[in-house]
Amino acid sequence: MSINKDSAADLYRECVASDRNIEGDETTPLITNGLLQTRAKGSSFASSVFNLMNAIMGSGILGLSYAMAHTGIVGFSLLLVLVSSLAAYSIHLLLKLCDQTGINSYEGLGEKALQKPGKILVGISIVIQNIGGMSSYLFILKSELPAAIGSFLSPDRTVHDWYEDGRLLLIIVTLCVVVPLAMFPKIGFLGYTSSIAFFFMLYFVVVVVVKKWSIPCPLPHNMTILSDAFKISNSSDSECTPKLFIISSKSGFAIPTMAFSFLCHTTVLPIYCELDRPSKAKMQNISNVSISLSFTIYIISALFGYLTFYTHVDSELLLSYDTFMPRDIMVMVVRLAILLSVLLTVPLIHFPARKAVVFMLFGNRPFSWLIHVTATLTILSVVLLLALFVPDIRNVFGVVGSTTSTCLLFVYPGIFYLKINPGPLRSFDSIGAVLLVVSGFIMGIISLSVIVNTWINYS
Template sequence: MGSELHDNALEEQLLPRDIPPHQESSRASFASSVFNVTHAIMGSGILGLAFVMANTGIIGFSVLLLIVALLAAYSIHLLLELCQQTALTSYEDLGFCAFKTTGKVMVAVAILIQNIGAMSSYLFIIKSEFPAVISGFLHISHNGTPWYLNGQILLIIIVICVVLPLALLRKIEFLGYTSGLSILFMVYFTAVVVVKKWYIPCPLFNGTVGYVKNISSDECTPKFLQISYKSAYAIPTMAFSFLCHTSVLPIYCELQRPSKSKMQKVVNIGITLSFSVYMLSALFGYLTFYGKVDSQLLHTYSQYLQHDTIIMSVRLCLLFSVLLTVPLLNFPARKSLTLLCFSNLRFSWFRHIIVTLGIQLLIVLLAMYVSSIQNIFGVVGSTTSSALLFIYPGLFYLQISREPLKSLKKLGALGLVILGILMGVVSLVLIILNWIHSTATVL
C-alpha cells in the first residue's frame, strides 16, 4: 500500500497539473488516444504477415504474434514508468537521461533507420501496386512493357509530383487527420481478405488460364507448425508491425487527465485491436493461398484476380493511405537526421530542402532495387525495430530506475534486453544466410 501511495503521489507530481479548463477540453479523449495508438501500430507490415504464417504454421504464427504483442505492451509499460520517474516525454530525452549524448544518438539513429525502412516499404507498395491498378482499369496485361505499367517509372513520377512537395512543407498537420483513414483502410483490407477466401478455390484458380496444374491436395492443407529458412523473417516482421514506441509518449502527453495506468489501458486496447486485425488478415490470407502466398499479400491477389473490382478498390485505398503516410514519416526521419548531423538546430530552408531531398532519394533507391518487401521487414525488423521495441526500453530502465537490480521490474527489463538482442542477432544472421543460399541457388 505504501508503494502504491508513493507511486500515486509521484505521478501527480510529474504529470501536468492545474490545467485550465479550455486546455483540458482540447486534449485527446481516451477513445481518440486508442485510435491514435492503433494508427501508430498498423502499417505496411500487415501485408507480410500471411507470408510469415505460411512459413511458421498457424499455431507457430499465433504463438509468436502473441509473444511479440505482449512484449510490446510490456516494453511500453517500462517507458511509461520512466516517464513517471523522470518527467521526460520523448524517446530521445530518455536516451539522453540514460546514456547522455550516446543514448540520444542511439535513439535518433534507430528512429531514422526505422522510418526510412517504413517509407521504403510504402514506396515498394506503390511500385508494385500502381501498375496493377492501371492495368486493371485498362483491362490489359500487366507485363511492364509500356512506361505507364513500369513500376519504377511510376514510382519516380509519384514521388516527384506528390510525395516530395508534401514532404518539403514545414508543417503538414492536415495530413495527420486524413491519414487516420488508414485504420479504416486496414479494416477494409482485412474484411476483403476474409470474404475473398471463400471465392478463390484450391487448387488456385486463375481467371485467365484456368486451374493451376500439378498442385497436390497436400498443398491445400493448412500447416500448423512449419519451419524453413524463410521462418527467419517471422519475428522481425512482427516487430516491425507492432512498433509504435516513438509515438506513444507524445500521445501520452496529449491524453486528457493523463496517468500511467490510463495510458497503459490505451496501449493495451490499441495492441489488442491491432493483434486482432493482424491475426485475421494473416489467417485468411494464408488459408486462401497456402504455400503460394507472396511476401506482399496484395500482389498474390493480382495473380489470380487481375480485374476484380473489390481487390482494385483495396489497392486504391492502400495507395491513398501510402501517399498520405510517407510525407508524415519524413518528418521524424528528417528531425533525427538533423539532430545527428547538425549542431545548430535553428530552422534553415537550405538545410531543410537538402535533408528532405537526401531522404527521398535514399528511400526511392531502396524501393526500386530491393527485390522483396520481406527483405525490408526482415532487416529493419531485426535491427532497429528490435532495438526500439525490446532493447532500448529495457536498457534505459536498467540505467535510469533506482530500484535494486533484483527487483521484479529490473529483472524483467534485463530479460527484455537479452531477448531482444538474441532475437535480433539470430534473425539477422538467418536472413543473411538465406540471401547467400538464394544467391547460390540462382548461380
C-alpha cells in the same frame, strides 16, 4: 494519476517549448496539485489511437500470411501474441520513464541513460528503422500502383503509357502527396488521414475473408505462373491441409516481420506530448487499444490469406490475388485502398525520423523552417532512392526487423529502464526489463543469422 511534480513540470516545459516554437504561446498550465493536466489544444483519445495504429499498421500486413505459411497457424499465433505483448510492455516502460524524468523523446531517454552515445545510438536506430519502413511502403506503391491502374484498363492493350511506369508514378506521388503531408510540423495534424488509413485496412481484411471462398483449392492445374512463389503445376489436395507448426529456413522471416509490424515506439512519445489531458495511464490505454486492434486485424488477415493460398502465398499478399483474380472488382478496390493507406502512413513515420535527425544535429535549438524543410527533403530523397532500387520487400523486413526494430522494441527500453532506475532487480519491472533485453538479443541474432544463411543458400 499522481506523478512526480518536478518531472511532470519538466515534461510540460519540453512540450510547451515545442508548441511555442511553432505556433506561439497557446497553452495553459499543466500542473495542478501534482497532476499532469492539459494544454488548451491537444489531440483527442480517438485521434491518438488512429495515429498510433497508422504507425503500427502498414505494408507489414501484406507479409504476415507469408510468415504464417512458414511457421504454421499455431506457431504464428504464439509468436504474434509474444511479440505484441512484449511491444505493449516496452511501451509501458518508456511511458514510465517519461513520467519519471519529464523527457518527451526516445532520443532524450537514450541520452539520460547512456549520455551522448545513447542519444546518437537511438537517433541512428530511429533514422534507419523509419527510413527502412518508409522505403518498404514506397516499394509497395512502386510495385502495386501500375497494376492497380492497369486493372482498370483494357486487357487487350499492347502499348504501355507513362502512368504504368512504377518508378515514374512513385516519384509523382512522393512529390504531390508525401512531401506536402510530411511538411506538417506537428504529428497531431495527421489524425484525420490516419483514421482514413485505418478504415482502408478494415476493408482489406473484409476482402481477404470474403475471397477465401472465391479461390479453389487445390489451385488450378492449368494456370501457368511465372512467379517463383507460385510453382503450382502439381497442386494436390494435400496442399489444402493447414499446418499448425512449420519450421524451415524461411521461418526466420517471421519474427522480424512481426517486429517490423508492431514497431510504433518512435511515435509514442510525440503522440503523448500532444495528447489532450496527457497522463501515463491515458497514453497506456491508447497504446493497449491500438495494439489490440492491430493484433486482431493482423491475425484475421494472415489466417484467411494463408487458408486461401497455403504454401503458395506470395511474400506480398496482394500479388497472390493479382495472379488469380486480376479483374475482380473487390480486389481492384482493395488494392487502391491499401495503396492509399500505405501512402498516408509514410508522412506519419517520417515525423520521428526527422525529429531524430534534427535532435542529433541541432539539439534543442528553436524551431526553424529552414532546418525543418531541409531535413524533410533530405530524408525523403534517401527513402525514394531506396524504394526505387530495393529488389525484394522481404530484404527490408528481414534486415530492418532483425536489427533496429528489435532494438527499439525490446533492447533499448529494457536497458534504459535498468540504467535510469537502478533499483532492486527483483522488482517486477526490473525483471521485465531484463527479459526484454534478453528476448531482443535472442530474436535479433537468430533472425538475422537465418536470413543471412538463406541469402547465402539462394545466391
